[in-house]
Amino acid sequence: MEALRDKLKWLMGIRVAVVTLTLGVLIYLQIGKSTQAIPAYYGLIVATYLLTILYGLLVNRIEWLVPFAYLQIGMDIVFETVLVAITGGVESPFSLLFILSITTASALLSRKGGLAVASIASIFYGAIVDLQYYRSTYQITLFDWLPRTELLVTEIFYNLSLNLLGFIMVGYLSGTLAEKLRSTGERLEEKDRDLTGLQEFHQFVLESIDSGLFTTDPEGRLTSFNRRAEEIMGYSQAEIRGRFWWEVFAWPAPTGQSGILPAGLSHRLEEVGRRKDGTRLILAMSLAPLQARGRSAGLVGVFQDITPLKKMEEVVRRKQWLATIGELSAGLAHEIRNPLAALSGAIQVMRKDLYTTDVNRPLLDLALRETERLNGIVSDFLQYARPRPLNLKQCDLNELVQDTIQLLGQTLEYAGQIRFVRRLALDSVVAMVDPDQMRQVCWNLGLNACQAMADGGTLTVATRRVAPRVGETEGESVEIVFEDTGPGIPEEHLHKIFYPFFTTKEGGTGLGLSLVHRIMDEHKGSVLVESVLGKGTCVKLTLPITGTVAQETR
Structure with a gap:
């Protein structure tokens, strides 16, 4: 109905323009001539303007638009008559105006309306011709207001028949054309709705998949980036449009300057990329040429962030390696410990038989000290390889951390050089842990951090509760964070720091972090190390707060 209302508004404007132009020209041509028709012309113009104003006031208020359209066109027929x-x-010559009204009715009211208006126009025009005929033939004074005609009767009826036939034919043909146009328009609208729905569905599919997706033009410039791609890379659609795709992923162009693969060739790769904020991530990507009617239209790529998966694979691989090393080395350590005990006993016996002034006594003292040190290393390794069962208790982790920091702060070697910062949770953080082993973990990490800051620095220790992520079934957990301002760990060493006997410190055994990893693994926790050269290292311990560990241990 709103479409009909808009058409009626157009009709009012066109009516004013046609009447003004037609009657204005007619009045201009009649100026200076003796005619009584000029006042009638002015009357038609004024009446048209007044009716148009009335129509304009009603068109936005009236609800019966079809009768309103018939009323307007009917008044047009009267004025034209x-x-x-x-x-x-x-x-x-103005009988042609009837055709305009008939065509308008067909456009507004379909073929039925066009034929109805054509019939009314035929009746009114036929009445005028009949009255004119009787006025000219029988000199009836009642119709003196009609002009005379000098046409013959046959000519009058010829003109009448021709006009009436024209009115009916125009009404039928224009109505048929209007209906076809309306039907075609409805089909086009339906197709447009279907196409729009298909496009929206296609867009919904692209936005709903859990993989990043992008497309490029033939030059390799990005043309689209779905929602998941924006989340992975940190760029918005507007920021990447028009840029080369390999620049967004911080890669070199894979094939020459265009970065477009040969037709029909797909490619899969795993590469390290960078987010917008510079964060390092590992991407698995599948690239394929984008074909349009047999011609290359660019490139389509699907990618996923597999950084967490790679980290999990590394953790599993490390655990398997550590387990294998532990099992193989435990027997060897026992075999070393037995003769080492015999060697230590023999040296002690020999030492008793020597005088305090004997020149060989210092050598035996040195051998005894090194034997004890070697025995300590073997004991530490056995503790790592075959740990004792956990003695789980409800412990406040804030107190464990506080005790460790207090001991480190009282150590003469670090008391004046290291600044200790505590950022502990305000509430007590209670978890099921083995207090002795957790003290060992905290001491090893704190000691490593202090030793790394030989020239002084800041050691920040924090505890905080961590809520479970959306979709995870695990309960709440707690994080213990040791962050130093030391020189950092080279990237090539990060994956080795938990290996037994791996150390970069002079005199170190390489078992401290291995023991930390084993204890955290026994507690069903995790260790995450992040380090930046020149800025420092951050170690995050994550422990479950619930009693899952205790239940599994029992």
Whole structure:
């Protein structure tokens, strides 16, 4: 109905323009001539303007638009009849105005409306011609207001028949055309809705998949980036449009300057990329040429962030390696410990037989000290390889951390050089842990951090609760963080720091972090190490707060 309302508004404007132009020209041509029709012309113009104003006031308020359209077109027929009557009747050139009204009715009211208006126009025009005929033939004074005609009767009826037939034919043909146009328009609208729905569905599919997806033009410039791609890379659609795709992923162009693969060739790769904020991530990507009607239209790529998966694989691989090393080395350590005990006993016996002034006594003292040190290393390794069962208790982790920091702060070697910062949770953080082993973990990490800051620095220790992520079934956990301002760990060493006997410190055994990893693994926790050269190292311990560990241990 709103479409009909808009068409009626157009009709009002066109009506004013046609009447003004037609009657204005007619008045101009009649100026200076003795005619009584000029006041009638002015009357038609004024009446048209007044009715148009009335129509304009009603068009936005009235609800019955179809009767309103018939009313307007009916008034147009009346005005056209008057104009035809005063401009020559059967000889009037303005009989063509009836055709305009008939065409308008067909456009607004379909073929039915066009034929109805054509019938009304035929009746009104036929009445004018009949009255003019009787006025000219029988000199009836009642119709003196009609102009005379000099046409013969046959000519009058010829013109009448021709116009009436034209009215009906125009009404039928224009109505048929209007219906076809309307039907075609409805089909086009339906197709447009289907196409829009298909496009929206296609867009929903692209936005819903859990993989990043992008497309490029033939030059390799990005044309689209789905929602998941934006989340992985940190760029918005507007920021990447028009850029080369390999620049966004911080890669070199894979094939020459265009970065477009040969037709029909797909490619899969795993590469290290960078997010917008510079964060390092590992991407698995599948690339394929984008074909449009047999011609290359660019490139389509699907990618995923597999950084967490790679970290998990590394953790599993490390655990398997550590377990294998532990099992193989435990027997060897026992075999070393037995002769080492015999060697230590023999040296002690020999030492008792020597005088305090004997020159060999210092050598035996040195051998005894090194034997004890070697025995300590073997004991530490056995503790790592075959740990004792956990003695789980409800412990406040804040107190464990506080005790460790207090011991380190009282150590003369670090008391004046290291600044200790505590950022402990305000509430007590209670978890099921083995207190002795957790003290060992905290001491090893704190000691490593202090030793790394030989020239002084800051050791920040924090505890905080961590809520479970959306979709995870695990409960709440707690993090213990040791962050130093030391020189950092080279990237090539990060994956080795938990290996037994791996150390970069002079005199170190390489078992401290291995023991930390084993204890955290026994507690069903995890260790995450992040380090930046020149800025320092951050070690995050994550422990479950619930009693899962205790239940599994029992």
